[in-house]
Amino acid sequence: MLNIGIIGAGRIGKVHLESISYHVKNATVKAVADPFMNDDTRAFIESFGVHNVYNDYHKILEDKSIDAVLVCSSTDTHAAISIEAIKAGKHVFCEKPVDHSVAKIQAVADTLAANPGIKFQVGFNRRFDHNFAAIRAAYDAGKIGEAHILKITSRDPEPPNPKYIAVSGGIFLDMTIHDFDMACFLTNSDVEELYVNSAVLVDPAIGEQGDVDTAIITMKMANGALAVIDNSRRAAYGYDQRAELFGSKGMVATSNDTLSSAVLSNADGVTGEKPLFFFLERYMASFSEEMRQFVNAVENDTEVPVGIHAGLQSVKIGLAAKKSVAEHRPVKLSEIC
């Protein structure tokens, strides 16, 4: 049984608390810390039988009975807390992105290198989604041969508040970062070069923040495959999350999940349901699965499914995308450091 402490009790921290309590047999949440802890949050946490509720996360790091921590605090604190936790001998699950700065992520990587017994997993939950995992499984099983073309469609149901844009790091570090990691996961390869074609088509206020809201990113993967991601900050029909991997022997593709398979045929046409709208609804099962696999990797001392390399790559790709937009040219990943 693994004892876990959660640092950060916002939306995603609560999701992990519930996942571990209900869906991970061999782990228990022992403590939760959040500097902005309030009564509601405390009551929510206690309803899961967790009674060590703190403002200061150091209490978690100091608790010898705790084996692993989940870093679910704000992005700018991820790297520092992770480094502290590693040094305190805790295994770490860190939400994405690890940081917006390559140097800071590298510092985490260096700390890990100096503490080889510590497991460190990055929260790219979509890798554990039933659909995307099925694409990778088909690829690994040789069903499509060598990878030639990867296509990812990722469109949000609603744009974020333009005020949030500034602190988010922009669309590539906030939204597309999931798709960058997915591209690496599905092709089992790093990115070598990319080019971004982008525009402000959804909301001029996003443009005023210096960001874009619609983008097509093409990439050359290190293994020779080509890839393309298309993003929009607003799809009228909901959260659009699809991928398709085409190779020398065939193609494997996924479609969106819906609440039911019911289809209505009437004088207006043949109508099925829209995709699930909200990311927590769409990806809930993947949050449980990433937690199970993290816990298993720690318990069995096996490799974590999403390591620091993935955390570093995804941010480098995001920074390369920003550079491509700024300089209006293809950018090699090797230019980012």
Next chain:
Amino acid sequence: MLNIGIIGAGRIGKVHLESISYHVKNATVKAVADPFMNDDTRAFIESFGVHNVYNDYHKILEDKSIDAVLVCSSTDTHAAISIEAIKAGKHVFCEKPVDHSVAKIQAVADTLAANPGIKFQVGFNRRFDHNFAAIRAAYDAGKIGEAHILKITSRDPEPPNPKYIAVSGGIFLDMTIHDFDMACFLTNSDVEELYVNSAVLVDPAIGEQGDVDTAIITMKMANGALAVIDNSRRAAYGYDQRAELFGSKGMVATSNDTLSSAVLSNADGVTGEKPLFFFLERYMASFSEEMRQFVNAVENDTEVPVGIHAGLQSVKIGLAAKKSVAEHRPVKLSEIC
């Protein structure tokens, strides 16, 4: 090159004229006869380069250069004209149903038995439809093993004029007869027994004519399979024509054809097109294909794909269905004679 005469220049006679002219390489229409020939119809026929246009079909039977005739006249004349044509040495393609009377169809069968060189095909065009033919092909190829359950859904887009009901022979001889033949075709078996569950739900005027407009017919096939047909005289979304054959090793099923594969996703849902509405649009290619196969059977002296047995069976099943409704009990085909 087969020379063909068409007897009856109504809707279906015109369809065959066009099919042969455009889609059957080794046949030519030489003459068309119709007692109600008018200027428009004559002009239509001549636009295909056919200049022997008659009121009296005997001129076709007397024309030694004509090898085969299509009997497309009103149902009550099918049997008599077919017998005349067979005796005149013509191969015959006869529209369905051959007749509403078992005795009259038997008379055609007897005439054929006495003229073994003559080919006789019944116009069950749906057997040549790409979807239904694919089900039978999968079955013949052993892909579903032994047939266990056949399901046919057959719903018209609009009910007929209630006045037409009286002369049509009722839903089972007019509409379901296609599905009865399809059941025999898809399971490659005759029917042994059936039971009808029916109602008047679409139009009370149909009930006033002594007919039903909604029905579920279950059947035991001679080869042991079970079958079920469901019919409605009115589907709000168009012409619904589906089938599904389930067996010991699997199932093969078809869906409706649409004008395009376009699917619109918006705030209302994910909407594809309705099924094709009109039977001529839906089944046009099957009319060409049945003609090609009839011509080939004559040219190569091979067995026709839909012989007099199918013509007889389908009407017997229709009569059994009427009896089942009248007597509110399962009826064996052997009771019909």
Next chain:
Amino acid sequence: MLNIGIIGAGRIGKVHLESISYHVKNATVKAVADPFMNDDTRAFIESFGVHNVYNDYHKILEDKSIDAVLVCSSTDTHAAISIEAIKAGKHVFCEKPVDHSVAKIQAVADTLAANPGIKFQVGFNRRFDHNFAAIRAAYDAGKIGEAHILKITSRDPEPPNPKYIAVSGGIFLDMTIHDFDMACFLTNSDVEELYVNSAVLVDPAIGEQGDVDTAIITMKMANGALAVIDNSRRAAYGYDQRAELFGSKGMVATSNDTLSSAVLSNADGVTGEKPLFFFLERYMASFSEEMRQFVNAVENDTEVPVGIHAGLQSVKIGLAAKKSVAEHRPVKLSEIC
């Protein structure tokens, strides 16, 4: 917070224990009783924090702190235990079928009538399935107009052990009973008359037990709609659970659930996943939902979603189906008493 006792710790009792613990916020399992309690089962129960584990269910009925019981024991004990529980003032959730005997179910109904404050729900979990519930919701919302034709396809992945057939009451009381209830639920109507067309096509050993393994049941519903169920004890491709409701304004239909939406296109065709194979996997969410709604009905003193009438109807329909097979004729529900 509702305190619940579970009577019967077999497969379905364990499912409810887990559902309530993880997915029903306002209920707690306080005790579990099973005459065959063993160490494994006891350990499983205790892992959910339930420490009142008994052999004798009377201890549950005597516990004043327990508000409601789940009757998950063997079918032949359902009615007697339910009656005891009602008399002890407990709300009851009873697994299906309530009994194979109409008289015994009627005795439960009579006891309920004498104890009007008691809630009694029957375990027809499929009513709470996302797909089937969506059909009923579309119907209730008027989207298909009046119901004309209901089609249910229900095929098991594997036949039961032939030895089990004898105690199961046969296919209609064991397997089709779910579909009978579904027919009533989806059309919001009772059954008036039915006719069964059946055969032994899957396993001769089932026939030797006097049962059938393949069946088509057509029904006239009390509200005028026609319905058809097709059953097989073995579908090579897995658990096939579909329904389609056709009405005056349109049709709503559902397809099977799969593990993922991944589709592989290669030289062999375009291949998606098989339906989920195991009923617990397919219907797991419905077990939680029926529990939530039972608890809510008790807590809010509202009508339960599946009452004793549904329990009685479904068994009557099953007995009518057996009579139809035995007497080879349509049978009215009013004949069953």
Next chain:
Amino acid sequence: MLNIGIIGAGRIGKVHLESISYHVKNATVKAVADPFMNDDTRAFIESFGVHNVYNDYHKILEDKSIDAVLVCSSTDTHAAISIEAIKAGKHVFCEKPVDHSVAKIQAVADTLAANPGIKFQVGFNRRFDHNFAAIRAAYDAGKIGEAHILKITSRDPEPPNPKYIAVSGGIFLDMTIHDFDMACFLTNSDVEELYVNSAVLVDPAIGEQGDVDTAIITMKMANGALAVIDNSRRAAYGYDQRAELFGSKGMVATSNDTLSSAVLSNADGVTGEKPLFFFLERYMASFSEEMRQFVNAVENDTEVPVGIHAGLQSVKIGLAAKKSVAEHRPVKLSEIC
């Protein structure tokens, strides 16, 4: 009735001969010319009742009874013959591409400007395909709002003979040119800038010819939309032809056509048919439709659906794509002249 002469009796010339004969009511082929006319081709032509069969196309241009010509000769002769035909007062339907040289296409455009009564249509048949036309129709009807992202997938079933690569002008002028035109058609806009990400993944022999066989092309359209085309010279599952247009109010997408809708469910999965393999099979109806619309434009003196601008744009885009590969940078269309 429009009298037509066909110049060039290769594969596509024969397709048009058959289309006009069978599917275009108000046009007749009067003559066919081909410098390589042989007995088989002559017999094929005469089987359609066309008896003016020439080696020298000038005989067609000199025939006063001929209203329009189809230029179906080799690409390098398209422009010169078109100019001759225009000057001879014939309306012209010219196969794509008009030429590989912008200057030569401009010469055709100039000749047309000097002969304003002449209709000139370019053979981009895919615009008339039922699926792609449905996307544009939905867009024109305002169903998706403003266009934001266009995605086109276009993959051939088999690569061409590497020897053919040299004369074809390369993948962008030979294969992608259809997709470039489709991008302009579906967004109803010209291209402003593009960037190509490409590779040799299918056949090294294609690379040895200086061409690529796999490509992702992203484009900025003049109306602000972003677009992406992905191409492969070889899809193991057949001819893959899909498009998806995403906009402010929704998305419209098409899937591939198949021979039938039959789906087989068995222990291996749920398998539908592969896309139609051969472009003539896939697009046959579009060839008839483009001919009908050309004939109608001439007969009614209305604008042709695909004019010289489309012919010029598509080649410019193809040349820009080649430049983007050569110079490894985004290229503006304004750079091509």
